[in-house]
Amino acid sequence: MKKMTTKRQLAMFLALMMTLLMAFTGCGGGDDDGAEDTDGDLPTIGIVSISDHTSLVMIRDAIEEQLAADGYIDGETVTIDYQSAQGQASNLKTICQKFTSKNYDMIIAIATPSAQMALGETTEIPIVFSAVTDPVSAELVDSMEQPGGNVTGTSDAVSASQIMDLARKLTPDIKTIGAVYCTSEINSLSVIEDLKVYAAEHDLTVVEAPITTGSELKDAATSLVGKVDAVFSPIDNEVANSMPAITQVLDAAQIPFYVSADSMVMDGGFATYGINYVALGTETALMAEDILEGTDPGTMPVRTIDDLQIYINTDVAERIGVEIPQDILDQATVFTDDNSGNN
Ligand code: TRP
Numbered sequence: 001m002k003k004m005t006t007k008r009q010l011a012m013f014l015a016l017m018m019t020l021l022m023a024f025t026g027c028g029g030g031d032d033d034g035a036e037d038t039d040g041d042l043p044t045i046g047i048v049s050i051s052d053h054t055s056l057v058m059i060r061d062a063i064e065e066q067l068a069a070d071g072y073i074d075g076e077t078v079t080i081d082y083q084s085a086q087g088q089a090s091n092l093k094t095i096c097q098k099f100t101s102k103n104y105d106m107i108i109a110i111a112t113p114s115a116q117m118a119l120g121e122t123t124e125i126p127i128v129f130s131a132v133t134d135p136v137s138a139e140l141v142d143s144m145e146q147p148g149g150n151v152t153g154t155s156d157a158v159s160a161s162q163i164m165d166l167a168r169k170l171t172p173d174i175k176t177i178g179a180v181y182c183t184s185e186i187n188s189l190s191v192i193e194d195l196k197v198y199a200a201e202h203d204l205t206v207v208e209a210p211i212t213t214g215s216e217l218k219d220a221a222t223s224l225v226g227k228v229d230a231v232f233s234p235i236d237n238e239v240a241n242s243m244p245a246i247t248q249v250l251d252a253a254q255i256p257f258y259v260s261a262d263s264m265v266m267d268g269g270f271a272t273y274g275i276n277y278v279a280l281g282t283e284t285a286l287m288a289e290d291i292l293e294g295t296d297p298g299t300m301p302v303r304t305i306d307d308l309q310i311y312i313n314t315d316v317a318e319r320i321g322v323e324i325p326q327d328i329l330d331q332a333t334v335f336t337d338d339n340s341g342n343n
Pocket residue numbers: 055056110111112113131132133134156187234235236237240261263264277
């Protein structure tokens with residue numbers, strides 16, 4: 001690991017020397033499109049995120065930390081332009097158009113909608129995505145092994161089956177399960193399909209409560225009260241953006257809310273079996289570095305994270321009256337209300 005860092009720093013140094021040389025000799029000149037340049041001739045990375053919900057901020061921080069640790073320091077060796085669409089898909093287009101019109105050297109796109117928009121704007125500039133649940137269904141890559149174009153990155157694919165196995169250990173009596181998700185998020189749809197297969201195999205009934213925007217969440221949750229024994233959400237950005245709207249309803253009705261990401265447990269979901277998003281952000285940064293150093297994204301397989309853990313919110317457990325078996329608690333990462341990124 002240490003060795004890699006040294007090699008990376010050397011490569012970075014050489015890349016910078018090349019840039020300077022090209023600037024002096026007038027060669028290269030990727031910026032001669034008349035667009036405004038940022039911070040002289042430093043390579044520029046645009047980072048675009050669909051919103052600033054807890055998980056996406058964790059990912060961005062991990063990316064920036066790893067880049068800095070490897071010598072890609074904002075304002076010194078690179079320029080990093082971070083832009084959040086604040087949950088508005090329409091903002092994504094403006095941001096991605098800005099990045100491409102300024103001919104940035106790389107785009108790092110956090111979450112599926114950001115990556116889709118970035119690819120819609122450029123098939124030339126390398127795009128490294130982070131936390132895209134299903135990059136093939138999202139039509140970002142040809143395959144996980146051989147992405148093919150200018151895009152590759154990390155996936156946070158999780159399995160509804162594994163989460164439901166945990167759910168049935170924590171709350172063994174569940175027979176009906178509500179499914180809350182946004183219909184326009186392709187990242188949610190494949191996980192919901194997985195849930196339905198699992199339910200059919202285990203004699204569970206799924207009651208769907210689909211939404212089109214976060215403002216419908218409270219009503220969607222309310223519609224499930226009295227009909228389901230538990231509620232499930234995939235890795236859905238709309239749900240993650242508005243966690244309190246749903247947890248207030250479900251906690252009051254003492255319905256366990258099984259989610260798909262650690263951040264959603266921090267923000268008041270009950271439990272999940274999910275990946276480590278800091279590790280995912282770190283991996284994204286390492287891929288970005290390799291591409292900046294010359295690797296072709298089209299030949300670089302999409303990476304996933306094997307580090308899966310149980311996450312439980314013990315304050316929620318208390319509110320909904322669920323006692324957590326000691327053997328599960330011993331393996332779990334425990335959160336309480338104090339961990340919420342929404343506080
Ligand atoms: N996987 C989501 C996507 O593909 C993004 C995401 C990352 C996310 N972490 C999350 C969504 C946590 C909800 C909760 O768009």
